[in-house]
Amino acid sequence: MQDIMHLGKGVKVHQEKSGFALVERDSRGGFLPIQMATIKGQVVVIEELLSSCPHPKLMLTTNLQNFLHVAAKSGKLTVLSYVLRNHDLKMLIN
Structure with a gap:
């Protein structure tokens, strides 16, 4: 669990250093x-x-x-559950 928390902090640091971190796509799938x-x-x-x-x-x-579609397609139940429990993300359901 501690490793996961460090991962979240690492994402934050990367975002602070690079304003483009949210819109950089990977070279293979365009994700x-x-x-x-x-x-x-x-x-x-x-x-x-x-x-x-x-x-x-x-x-x-x-x-x-959107990432809900990707979660469903890749069978990531933890992400699906997170979206379904989070009222602010209901707009992703279509």
């Missing part, structure tokens, strides 16, 4: 950091990313999928 964290099931990282960009509906893959 944003929030989708990469989703694929890995890292809810702590997702929370940290959302604290810097509270508009997750705008953070889409190149295939126009």
Whole structure:
């Protein structure tokens, strides 16, 4: 658990140093950091990313999928549960 908390802090430091951290896509799938964290099931990282960009509906893959779509497609139940419990993320459900 402590490693996960350090990961969240590392994300925050990276975001503070690079204003583009939220919009940098990976070279293979065109995923944003929030989708990469989703694929890995890292809810702590997702929370940290959302604290810097509270508009997750705008953070889409190149295939126009939000991180809830990515969680469903990759079977990440922890992320699905997190979204369904978080009232502020209900707009992702469509």
